[in-house]
Amino acid sequence: MPEFPEVKTLVNWLNHQDFFSIKINKIIFIDAIVLKNSTKKQFIDFVCNETIKKISQIGKFIIFYLSNGKIITIHLRLEGKIFYLSANEKSKFPLVEFYLDNDKKIVYDDSRKFGTINIYDNYQKLLDSSEIKKLGKQPFDQALTANYLLNCFKNKNQKIKTTLLDQTIIAGIGNIYADETLFLCKISPFRKAKDVSLDECQQIINNCRKIMAQSIKNKGTTVFSYQYALNHSGSFQKYLKVYGRKNLSCLRCGSTLCWTKINGRGTTYCKKCQK
């Protein structure tokens, strides 16, 4: 499932493609369920005859800047993908196809149909939108400090695993990197967030950054069907220490890794070395 490193990998890949400044001629909807703040007609009027100028990322959101100053956001949720294909190629689960003036198309593909696409008239409206405004600090933001985290955690009665998944605190951590970060920090996922110390907050930040940087180098983690482009997968799954290793031995102490659900999320951890 795409988290910050996987979205980063995708955005890097997209920024190396050749569709910039090429006119979008036509939009085909296979299923418009992904449109959250516009109708099909509004979306077509908004996008057609424009070009893509730049692509960036905020947390797990992908931001497309168009030639008219307008903005499209895409959130991949669980299974969303963006492909750049020849006009006559077909992806497996296309929902929206953007046909360009070069006989190619950009496809939003999503077997689960969980992803979201929103449009904004300008950058300020994006920043003021409910989906972006509430986001917390991004993993590599200088403003993500131990004191910031401690302050966010101090009244949280939730388990730390749940709190790490809260996008209003750190924007970009998902289930894989939450489990991996807690393992590296030797913190039990069951600990209450308010009981995490300042020093541990710093460790969470350091280890989260370390592991995400490694993942980005390896073009993300491929589990389930993640790929950042058609037939391009990441390889960071080879380096995961707990996620997906239920019942295997802990790489640090050798005891058997446990698996449980914490607020509905699968959680893998080492009972012996995570306190």
Next chain:
DNA sequence: AGAATAACCCGAACGC
């Protein structure tokens, strides 16, 4: 108000 849970969705994996 804060926290837990249900709902969204459907392919894949599993059970019979």
Next chain:
DNA sequence: TGCGTTCGGGTTATTC
């Protein structure tokens, strides 16, 4: 082979 059931996962809405 084929049908039915279960599961998962990010986020929001709903319930507790």
